[in-house]
Amino acid sequence: YFNLEKENDCFCNLQGKVDECSCNIDTVDYFNNIKIYPRLKSLLEKDYFRYFKVNLKRECPFWEDDSKCSMRFCNVESCGEKDLPPGLKGAKNENKYTKEVNEQCSELNNEYDHLDTTLSEKAQKDIDLWNKYDDATDNFCIIDENDSDSEYVDLLKNPERYTGYKGKSARRIWESIYLENCFRPKYSSNLNLYIQNGILSELCLEERVFYRAISGLHASINTHLSAIYLLSDNKFGDPKGVWGPNLQEFQRRFSEETTNGEGPNWLRNLYFVYLLELRALAKAAPYLEKEEYYTGNENEDWDTQMAIKDLLGVISRFPDHFDEKIMFNGDKNLKYEFREHFRNVSRIMDCVGCPKCKVWGKLQTQGLGTALKILFSGKFDNLENTNSKKRFQLQRNEIVALVNAIGRLSTSIYKLDDFKNMLNNKGVNKNNNIFN
Numbered sequence: 001y002f003n004l005e006k007e008n009d010c011f012c013n014l015q016g017k018v019d020e021c022s023c024n025i026d027t028v029d030y031f032n033n034i035k036i037y038p039r040l041k042s043l044l045e046k047d048y049f050r051y052f053k054v055n056l057k058r059e060c061p062f063w064e065d066d067s068k069c070s071m072r073f074c075n076v077e078s079c080g081e082k083d084l085p086p087g088l089k090g091a092k093n094e095n096k097y098t099k100e101v102n103e104q105c106s107e108l109n110n111e112y113d114h115l116d117t118t119l120s121e122k123a124q125k126d127i128d129l130w131n132k133y134d135d136a137t138d139n140f141c142i143i144d145e146n147d148s149d150s151e152y153v154d155l156l157k158n159p160e161r162y163t164g165y166k167g168k169s170a171r172r173i174w175e176s177i178y179l180e181n182c183f184r185p186k187y188s189s190n191l192n193l194y195i196q197n198g199i200l201s202e203l204c205l206e207e208r209v210f211y212r213a214i215s216g217l218h219a220s221i222n223t224h225l226s227a228i229y230l231l232s233d234n235k236f237g238d239p240k241g242v243w244g245p246n247l248q249e250f251q252r253r254f255s256e257e258t259t260n261g262e263g264p265n266w267l268r269n270l271y272f273v274y275l276l277e278l279r280a281l282a283k284a285a286p287y288l289e290k291e292e293y294y295t296g297n298e299n300e301d302w303d304t305q306m307a308i309k310d311l312l313g314v315i316s317r318f319p320d321h322f323d324e325k326i327m328f329n330g331d332k333n334l335k336y337e338f339r340e341h342f343r344n345v346s347r348i349m350d351c352v353g354c355p356k357c358k359v360w361g362k363l364q365t366q367g368l369g370t371a372l373k374i375l376f377s378g379k380f381d382n383l384e385n386t387n388s389k390k391r392f393q394l395q396r397n398e399i400v401a402l403v404n405a406i407g408r409l410s411t412s413i414y415k416l417d418d419f420k421n422m423l424n425n426k427g428v429n430k431n432n433n434i435f436n
């Protein structure tokens with residue numbers, strides 16, 4: 001199928017600096033594969049991170065969903081109440097998420113010190129409304145967590161992998177993201193649906209960042225489906241399927257030869273979005289270190305807190321993340337547009353025709369949306385100097401989505417190393433021009 005000489009070309013341009021950031025691809029490789037990936041892998045097996053609440057029933061607001069996924073591997077096993085950790089049971093009762101509320105401490109009030117914190121029903125309603133409004137204007141995503149149709153999905157039971165979702169429906173999702181919901185070069189005569197790297201310079205920094213983030217997410221999803229591909233025959237093979245890396249699929253998606261020279265740029269965008277999300281995690285560290293990670297299982301909750309602290313410590317010692325301070329210093333409208341575009345991308349996830357892809361698509365856009373909120377809402381600036389826990393709260397699902405989204409990107413970068421080794425073992429390292 002492929003010319004061996006050209007076979008490795010996904011990796012040749014994948015070197016040097018990550019665009020818009022100050023560090024090199026190989027520095028990120030080392031840092032991720034040795035330090036971050038193993039930590040995230042064990043952290044994401046903890047109950048707190050393994051259950052994601054998602055609404056799979058919300059209708060597509062843009063067009064009638066016309067797709068049925070071709071394979072049974074598309075379907076999601078949602079989990080029943082009995083499978084959930086004690087702290088997440090009674091999903092309708094939002095208060096169950098925090099230990100404080102569950103353990104309702106009843107201290108005696110000194111009647112002279114007593115501060116009357118009761119509010120009239122009307123005032124309480126107003127405040128709820130204000131909070132909702134404030135929150136909504138900061139959010140880059142529609143959040144499913146409080147939705148009555150939402151259900152918990154066990155992410156470990158539903159790994160992101162090849163599902164067979166392709167064709168018109170999948171293409172329409174990506175097209176509508178890039179065509180309508182990414183910023184586009186205004187003066188370019190190029191009518192190609194997808195933005196080519198060469199004309200990205202016509203976009204301003206913020207617009208480029210937006211495009212690179214989406215493209216990086218796309219590259220990550222396509223790396224996963226190539227890395228956990230269905231290798232056995234669907235009809236006659238093992239009913240559970242035999243899964244593993246498919247090098248040819250990976251090359252078709254990322255080599256210069258088959259992508260008009262764009263594949264390696266898409267992989268660079270994967271590194272970009274990884275650094276962007278890591279920066280968000282580092283920025284929110286003072287807040288996340290104080291979170292309880294409550295599931296009702298004391299031992300595990302303690303382990304989770306320790307594991308998070310350890311991870312945040314490692315991340316904060318890596319200096320060269322994305323620098324968000326360079327963004328939104330000019331045109332005030334741009335931030336608003338940026339947020340609206342991204343909210344539309346998150347709405348499009350309701351149109352994904354394969355339930356498993358939808359779960360992971362929603363999780364990853366919500367994770368990226370949470371990262372953008374941390375970086376750009378202003379509410380996480382100067383966290384070190386304030387009692388942040390009281391000032392601002394992320395919902396449980398936002399934290400679960402953010403850390404899992406970083407887990408996905410980290411795994412993709414790790415899997416690139418596997419593909420690189422597979423290519424080298426085939427004896428084509430002399431021209432290893434994807435990764436060199």
Ligand SMILES: Cc1cc2nc3c(=O)[nH]c(=O)nc-3n(C[C@H](O)[C@H](O)[C@H](O)COP(=O)(O)OP(=O)(O)OC[C@H]3O[C@@H](n4cnc5c(N)ncnc54)[C@H](O)[C@@H]3O)c2cc1C
Nearest residue numbers: 161162163164165166170173194215218219225266357361
């Ligand atoms: C939200 C979502 C989640 C999905 N999850 C899964 C999943 O879990 N498992 C699964 O098997 N399939 C999944 N899919 C489908 C998968 O992403 C592909 O759409 C499908 O495999 C068809 O691939 P394709 O070769 O036609 O190109 P597509 O990936 O559909 O890409 C369409 C076009 O976009 C351009 N393009 C490709 N990659 C990039 C990039 N990184 N940056 C910029 N432009 C790019 C190219 O011009 C390409 O022709 C998902 C799709 C969506 C929309």
